[in-house]
Amino acid sequence: MSSSKVNIIRFVLNDEPVEVLVPPTEILLNTLRERVNVKSIRYGCGEGSCGACTVLVDGKPRLSCLTLTISVDGRDVTTVEGLSKDGELHPIQKAFIEHNAAQCGYCTPGFILLLKALLDRNPNPSRDEVIDSLSSNLCRCTGYKNILEAAMSVVRRR
Amino acid sequence: MYVGKPVKRVEDLRLITGSAKYLDDMVLPRMLYAYFVRSVYAHAKITEIDVSKAMLPGIVAIFTGRDLKDHCGPLAVESVYKGSKVPVHYPLAVDEVKYVGEPVAVIVGEDRYVVRDAADEVSVSYQQLPSVTDPMEALSSNSPLVHSEFSDNVCFRRSIKRGEVEALFNNSSKRVGIKVKIQRLAPSAMEPRGVLAEYDRGSERLTVWASTQFPHKLRTWISTSLKCPESSVRVITPEVGGGFGSKLSHYPEDVVIPYLAMRIGRPVKWFEERGENLRSTTHGRDMIAEVEAAVDENLRVTALRGRIIADLGAYNHTHTQDNPILAANMLTGTYAIGAVDLEVIGVFTNKMATDAYRGAGRPEGSYIIERLMDRIARTLNVDPAELRMRNFIPPQSFPYRTPLGFVYDSGNYEGALRRALELVNYEDVKRLKSTVRDRYIGVGISTFVEVCNFGYQSSYVKVEPSGLISVYTSTSPHGQGEETAFSQIVADRLGVSMEKIRVIHGDTDTIPYGSGTAGSWTLTSGGMAIINAVERIREKMLRIAASRLEARVEDLEMNDGRIYVKGTHDKYVTFEEVASIAYDQRKLPGGLEMGLTATGFYRPELTFPFGAYIAVVSVDPETYQVTLERVVMVSDCGKVVNPMLVDGQIAGGAVQALGQALYEDFVYDKDGNPLSVSFADYLLPSATEVPEFILDRTETPANNPLGTKGVGELSTIGLAQAIVNAVEDALWKMGAEIVETPVTPQRLYGVLRRRGA
Numbered sequence: 001m002s003s004s005k006v007n008i009i010r011f012v013l014n015d016e017p018v019e020v021l022v023p024p025t026e027i028l029l030n031t032l033r034e035r036v037n038v039k040s041i042r043y044g045c046g047e048g049s050c051g052a053c054t055v056l057v058d059g060k061p062r063l064s065c066l067t068l069t070i071s072v073d074g075r076d077v078t079t080v081e082g083l084s085k086d087g088e089l090h091p092i093q094k095a096f097i098e099h100n101a102a103q104c105g106y107c108t109p110g111f112i113l114l115l116k117a118l119l120d121r122n123p124n125p126s127r128d129e130v131i132d133s134l135s136s137n138l139c140r141c142t143g144y145k146n147i148l149e150a151a152m153s154v155v156r157r158r
Numbered sequence: 159m160y161v162g163k164p165v166k167r168v169e170d171l172r173l174i175t176g177s178a179k180y181l182d183d184m185v186l187p188r189m190l191y192a193y194f195v196r197s198v199y200a201h202a203k204i205t206e207i208d209v210s211k212a213m214l215p216g217i218v219a220i221f222t223g224r225d226l227k228d229h230c231g232p233l234a235v236e237s238v239y240k241g242s243k244v245p246v247h248y249p250l251a252v253d254e255v256k257y258v259g260e261p262v263a264v265i266v267g268e269d270r271y272v273v274r275d276a277a278d279e280v281s282v283s284y285q286q287l288p289s290v291t292d293p294m295e296a297l298s299s300n301s302p303l304v305h306s307e308f309s310d311n312v313c314f315r316r317s318i319k320r321g322e323v324e325a326l327f328n329n330s331s332k333r334v335g336i337k338v339k340i341q342r343l344a345p346s347a348m349e350p351r352g353v354l355a356e357y358d359r360g361s362e363r364l365t366v367w368a369s370t371q372f373p374h375k376l377r378t379w380i381s382t383s384l385k386c387p388e389s390s391v392r393v394i395t396p397e398v399g400g401g402f403g404s405k406l407s408h409y410p411e412d413v414v415i416p417y418l419a420m421r422i423g424r425p426v427k428w429f430e431e432r433g434e435n436l437r438s439t440t441h442g443r444d445m446i447a448e449v450e451a452a453v454d455e456n457l458r459v460t461a462l463r464g465r466i467i468a469d470l471g472a473y474n475h476t477h478t479q480d481n482p483i484l485a486a487n488m489l490t491g492t493y494a495i496g497a498v499d500l501e502v503i504g505v506f507t508n509k510m511a512t513d514a515y516r517g518a519g520r521p522e523g524s525y526i527i528e529r530l531m532d533r534i535a536r537t538l539n540v541d542p543a544e545l546r547m548r549n550f551i552p553p554q555s556f557p558y559r560t561p562l563g564f565v566y567d568s569g570n571y572e573g574a575l576r577r578a579l580e581l582v583n584y585e586d587v588k589r590l591k592s593t594v595r596d597r598y599i600g601v602g603i604s605t606f607v608e609v610c611n612f613g614y615q616s617s618y619v620k621v622e623p624s625g626l627i628s629v630y631t632s633t634s635p636h637g638q639g640e641e642t643a644f645s646q647i648v649a650d651r652l653g654v655s656m657e658k659i660r661v662i663h664g665d666t667d668t669i670p671y672g673s674g675t676a677g678s679w680t681l682t683s684g685g686m687a688i689i690n691a692v693e694r695i696r697e698k699m700l701r702i703a704a705s706r707l708e709a710r711v712e713d714l715e716m717n718d719g720r721i722y723v724k725g726t727h728d729k730y731v732t733f734e735e736v737a738s739i740a741y742d743q744r745k746l747p748g749g750l751e752m753g754l755t756a757t758g759f760y761r762p763e764l765t766f767p768f769g770a771y772i773a774v775v776s777v778d779p780e781t782y783q784v785t786l787e788r789v790v791m792v793s794d795c796g797k798v799v800n801p802m803l804v805d806g807q808i809a810g811g812a813v814q815a816l817g818q819a820l821y822e823d824f825v826y827d828k829d830g831n832p833l834s835v836s837f838a839d840y841l842l843p844s845a846t847e848v849p850e851f852i853l854d855r856t857e858t859p860a861n862n863p864l865g866t867k868g869v870g871e872l873s874t875i876g877l878a879q880a881i882v883n884a885v886e887d888a889l890w891k892m893g894a895e896i897v898e899t900p901v902t903p904q905r906l907y908g909v910l911r912r913r914g915a
Contacts, residue, residue: 043178049838050837052348063371068335081176093175096174097171098166100164100802104180104347104348104637105172106180106349106399112174131846132846136844139812141637142813143810143814144813148848
C-alpha cells in the first residue's frame with residue numbers, strides 16, 4: 001500500500017551516493033528497480049525462495065524482495081551494475097562467460113553476487129562451501145553445473 | 159571455422175552485466191498496471207461481482223468476464239483431434255469458474271500497488287458446484303461434470319491399434335506389466351509471464367511486448383480474439399527468462415491486456431506473480447499409464463498393450479491434446495516392437511490446463527516404456543542392459559518405420575548404450591549392490607529417442623553495403639544461445655568473422671512468419687531457414703566477385719573475409735567490396751538485381767535424437783533419502799555446432815528431470831485447491847541436489863545439410879526414468895514397485911511399509 005508518509009533514505013549504490021524518498025513499507029527490490037532504474041535485480045517469487053532479487057548489503061547477500069528500503073539507510077548496496085570497473089569485467093563475470101554459466105540470464109546477476117560475497121569473505125572455499133553458498137538461489141536453465149564450474153575456476157585462479 | 163567449436167556466447171555480456179531488458183524492465187510513458195482477480199473455487203457459479211468498493215483512488219477501470227465477453231473472443235486451441243470436445247474458453251470466466259486461479263475480473267490502475275489493493279475489495283459471490291480433481295474419478299459415471307454442456311468428462315478417447323497384438327500376446331512366453339503415475343509439474347521459468355501493450359489510435363496499431371516463445375502465433379491469436387487485422391498487431395519479445403513450454407500457449411492475459419490498452423488508450427502492463435505462475439500457467443505431464451508387454455522366449459518384446467489417461471485440467475490450452483497423443487506415438491521408443499494396442503484418454507478435471515512442458519509427451523512416452531523395460535528385466539531376472547540390447551532397432555535398419563507411424567531418420571542405440579555402460583563402469587557398479595552394506599545401491603538405465611522439428615521456420619538475411627550482416631530468425635529464444643550458434647553457421651558459410659553478424663529475433667514486424675522456439679527445433683529448423691537465405695546471398699556475392707576477378711563462379715571460395723580464386727593468395731576481392739558493389743548501380747554487373755538480401759524458409763523434416771543414460775543411486779535404509787551417486791549421459795543430437803551449448807542444454811534438462819524424479823510435485827487437494835503455490839511448496843532442485851554428471855556424446859548425423867537433430871529437450875526426456883529405475887532396483891529385493899513420483903522418502907517409506915519390509 002502506498003503511504004503518504006515518506007522517509008528520506010540515503011545509501012551508497014555501487015559506489016555512488018543515492019537518495020530516495022520512500023514509504024516505510026517499500027521493499028528494496030522495487031526501490032532499486034523503479035526509483036533508481038537498476039534492473040539487474042529481478043522479481044522471481046517475492047518471498048525469498050528464489051534469490052533472483054539478490055543484492056549485497058555491506059558485502060553480504062540480501063534478498064531485496066524481503067528487505068525494506070528504510071533498512072539500508074546509510075549502508076553500502078552492490079548490484080552487478082557495479083562489478084565491472086572501467087569497462088573491465090569482474091573475474092566472476094568473465095568466468096560466467098568462459099564456462100557458459102548463463103542461459104536465460106534472469107537469475108544470473110544473483111548468482112554472480114552470491115559468489116562475490118563468498119569469495120570476498122573466503123578467497124579459497126572448498127567445492128562444498130561454494131555449493132552451499134549457491135544453494136539459496138534457484139536457476140531453472142543451467143542445472144547449476146556450469147555455475148559451479150565458473151565458480152571453481154575463479155577459486156583455482158586465486 | 160566456427161562450427162563444432164565451443165564458441166563463447168555472444169548473448170552473455172548483457173546478461174552478466176545486468177543490461178538485458180526483460181518484460182518487467184519496460185516502462186512506457188503513462189503506463190498503467192493490471193491485476194487479475196482469480197477464482198478461489200475449483201468449480202462455482204459466479205452469482206455476482208461487486209466492484210463498487212474497489213474503485214479506489216488511482217483505479218482506472220475494472221472489467222469482469224461479462225464486460226469483456228463480446229470484445230475478447232475465446233482463446234485459441236491449435237491441437238484438436240477428431241471427435242474431441244473443446245470447451246469454449248473465454249479470457250475472463252463468464253458466469254462459471256472451472257479451476258482455482260481462473261481469472262474472473264481485471265483491474266487497471268496507476269501503479270502496481272493500488273491494483274493489488276483494489277483486488278481485495280472486489281467482492282465475487284460464488285455458488286459452489288461439485289468439482290472433480292482425480293482423473294479416474296472424473297471418468298466414473300457419477301462424477302461431477304467439469305463442463306455441463308458435455309455428457310461426460312472425456313475430452314477425447316483414441317484407440318491406436320497396429321499389428322497382431324492379441325496373437326502376439328497369446329503366443330508370448332511371458333507378460334509383464336507396469337503402472338505408472340507421472341505427476342503434474344509446474345514448468346517454473348524463473349521469469350514469470352508478462353504482457354505489455356500500447357495502442358496508437360492515429361495509426362491504428364497495437365504493439366504487444368510479451369514474454370513468449372511464439373511471437374508470430376501470438377500475433378495471430380491476439381488478432382483473432384480481438385477481431386482486428388493481423389497487420390495492425392506487432393508482437394515483440396524482449397529478453398525472455400526461460401520458457402520450457404510454459405510460454406507458448408494463448409493465455410487469457412495475452413488478449414485482455416492488449417484489449418485494455420486499446421480501450422483505455424494508455425499502455426497497460428501485467429507481470430505475473432509467482433503464485434499466479436504456479437496456479438495459472440500451464441502445467442506439464444500428469445498422466446497415468448498401465449502398459450503390458452508380450453515377451454517371447456528370446457526375451458524380445460513383441461507387443462505392447464495398455465492405456466494412458468491424461469489429466470488435461472479444465473480447458474484445452476493451445477496444444478493440450480498433443481501431449482498424451484505424442485506420448486502414445488513414441489511408446490515403442492528405441493525398440494523393434496512391431497505391434498501396439500493403446501487407448502489414450504484425455505480427461506477434464508477442475509484444475510489448471512496441462513500443456514507442453516520441456517519434452518511435451520515425449521518424456522511421458524519414454525518414461526513409460528523405459529520403466530517397463532527395467533521392470534521386465536527385473537521380473538524375468540535378466541540384466542536390463544542385455545534386455546535392451548536384444549530389443550533395439552538395429553543400426554542397419556534406418557530409416558526405420560515404427561508401427562506408430564514415425565520414420566526414425568538415423569540412430570545407433572546399441573552404440574550409445576555400450577558407451578554409457580563403459581563410462582559408468584557397469585560391472586563394477588553392479589558389484590557394489592552386494593558389497594555396500596550400509597545403503598541400498600541401485601542402477602537404472604534409460605535408452606530413449608526423441609522426435610523433433612515439427613514447425614517450419616523463416617529467416618531474412620541482409621548484408622549491408624558495409625559488409626555487416628543482420629540475420630533475422632523466426633525462432634524466439636529464451637536462453638538457448640541461438641545468437642551464438644546461428645552466427646557460427648553464417649560466419650562459416652560466408653567466410654567471415656562472427657563479429658560481423660548480428661542475430662535478431664522476436665519482432666513480427668521485421669521477421670517473416672515462423673514457429674518460434676520450442677520442440678528442440680531451433681538449431682535445425684531455424685538454422686536451415688537461415689542457410690537457405692544465406693545460400694542465395696552467397697551465390698550472388700560469388701557472381702559479383704566472379705565478374706570483378708574475371709573468373710568463373712565455381713573457381714571461387716569465400717574465406718577470411720575475402721573471395722579468392724581457388725589456389726591463389728593474391729587474386730581476391732574483399733567481402734566488404736562485394737557487399738558495396740551490390741548497392742552500387744554503376745559497378746553492379748548487368749543482369750543482377752540491386753541489394754544483398756534474401757528470405758529463407760525451411761520445411762522441416764522430423765529428426766530423432768536419442769541417448770543412453772544410466773543413474774546410480776543409494777538409498778539410506780533409515781531415512782529413505784535417495785542420493786544420486788553417479789549419472790552418465792550419452793546423448794546423440796546429430797552433428798554438433800557448439801559443444802558448449804549442447805552440454806549446457808543437457809545439464810539443464812537433466813536437473814529438470816531430476817526434479818521430476820525426486821522433488822517436484824504440483825498437488826491439488828480433493829476440493830481442487832492447489833497446494834504447491836510457492837517455491838517453498840513446489841521444490842525445484844537447488845545446487846545442493848545436483849550430482850556430478852558425466853556427459854558424453856555419439857554422433858549420428860541427420861539428413862539435412864547441417865546434420866543436426868536437436869538437443870533442447872533430450873535430457874528431460876531421457877533422465878527421470880533412469881533415476882526412478884535405479885531407486886526401484888535398489889529396493890527391488892524388498893518388494894518395492896514404484897508407481898508414483900516424485901520418489902520422496904515419505905513415498906518410499908509408504909511403498910515399503912505396504913510390502914511389510
